[in-house]
Amino acid sequence: MPHAPQVKIPATYIRGGTSKGVFFNLTDLPEAAQVPGEVRDNILLRVIGSPDPYGKQTDGMGGATSSTSKTVILSKSEEADHDVDYLFGQVSIDKPFVDWSGNCGNLTAAVGSFAISNGLVDASRIPENGIAVVRIWQKNIQKTIIANVPITNGEVQETGDFELDGVTFPAAEVQVEFMSPVDATDAMFPTGNLVDELEVPGVGTFKATMINAGIPTIFLNADAIGYTGCELQEVINGDDKALEMFETIRAYGAVKMGLIGDISEAAARQHTPKVAFVGAPQSYVSSSGKQINADDIDLNVRALSMGKLHHAMMGTAAVAIGTAATIPGTLVNLAAGGGERDAVTFGHPSGTLKVGAEAIEGENGWTVNKVVMSRSARVLMEGWVRIPGDVF
CATH class of the missing domain: 3.10.310.10 (Diaminopimelate Epimerase; Chain A, domain 1)
Known part of the structure; x- marks a missing residue:
């Protein structure tokens, strides 16, 4: 019985904060996966190596923890006054589903650098040296996040001496600002009570x-x-x-x-x-x-x-x-x-x-x-991920 050959999809493996995940430019995904649905989910599950009853994700890019079973899809923003749209998918390790219900704050630190390096941010907004202010639209939760990305000689500066507990090696500091994380029309306390x-x-x-x-x-x-x-x-x-x-x-x-x-x-x-x-x-x-x-x-x-x-x-x-x-x-x-x-x-x-x-x-x-905190991010590998062609 013939089997479909593997296909390759451009991707970048990045650590952001104390997490790491596989990042995609939306337009690099197969056409059927450029919209939400079963095809997209199946591709991301296979990339990460889920579902895995052994709980190891050996046959994929996942690291068998919630911090390392993550995917990100980025695109030029469709939202006014924003640079990039950020969609986060938390991949279950042992079950066949991708949870799109929330954001990953750690990987947010890597969104700005990926967006700059992949041409998703207008060149006029990137200084030759200094800080690039990347305006992120977080699509999962419909919120604005600002990433302050250090730039040296026109390129993202990833190395540095900022130390983040939970990450072994130092890197460049990326200050992340979560703007109005609760809409004025939403209830910060859904029950109406502080306790x-x-x-x-x-x-x-x-x-x-x-x-x-x-x-x-x-x-x-x-x-x-x-x-x-x-x-x-x-x-x-x-x-x-x-x-x-x-x-x-x-x-x-x-x-x-x-x-x-x-x-x-x-x-x-x-x-x-x-x-x-x-x-x-x-x-x-x-x-x-x-x-x-x-x-x-x-x-x-x-x-x-x-x-x-x-x-x-x-x-x-x-x-x-x-x-x-x-x-x-x-x-x-x-x-x-x-x-x-x-x-x-x-x-x-x-x-x-x-x-x-x-x-x-x-x-x-x-x-x-x-809400403001400092994180760091570093590209670990870039190129293509490969998955069997019969996945989608």
Whole structure:
């Protein structure tokens, strides 16, 4: 029986923040995949190597973690006053689907550099030396993000001495600004409350801050679920009962936030919402062996992504953390000591991260003007990915 030969598709493999993914220029995809649908999803699944019942993604570009099972499609922006349209697909590792429900904040750091290097940003907006301000339209969540990309001799500067916990080697700093991550017409707190009582049948009832900023996130107090907030990955990811508990909490929280109508729908929406837990600042040793001192952080935060504790912190969850920290009375704010603030430094499994936010309270509740953090990005490989031709 004859088999279809492999086809090759132009692609770039890039690390952005503490994630990495396969980036595509929309026009380089096969024509049938230039629009949303089954063909596009099937191609991306095969590129990454999913679904893989072994959980390894050996026959694809994925790295068998939520941070490395990612795809990005970029194109010249169709939105006024923007340079590039950014579409993110979170690829399930062991199931045959791509989740388009949210953004990847870490890979956002790489969007500007890819857009510049691939001619998606008008040359007049790129200085010979200095900072190129790339205006990104995030299509998944319909929001504006600004990436400040360093330029040297007319080209993207990727090397540098900026160190990001969770990334082994230093690189050039890319400041990312998430502009108005919550629309004024949207509810930052979908339930209308800064803190809710979240009832989870068979698990318990917990105080929870449920916020929609950056990405829908459910924050819990660490001690309420038997943790301190200093945990590393192996403590939770090796505990099947703990993972089941978090997934159940996530499902019921998603219903309460109005993201799904029934808990049965949570299985098909793995990317959102996120579940995170917060604790008062305590010293701990990070996954790299680095000593994190309580005096250097405002609080500890741990977050789950795609059913596992994240090795560092998702960029979009950091937006939620920064936003919630600036709003007195949220669990995040209280864990950080309460009161008013415009920035927060939190501990995560790989180290620390500082996030700044501008949040204001008006007649219609809280709004956030922008959230700012520094990341880095580096091209790892560019050329073509190959997939069997019978995939699409």
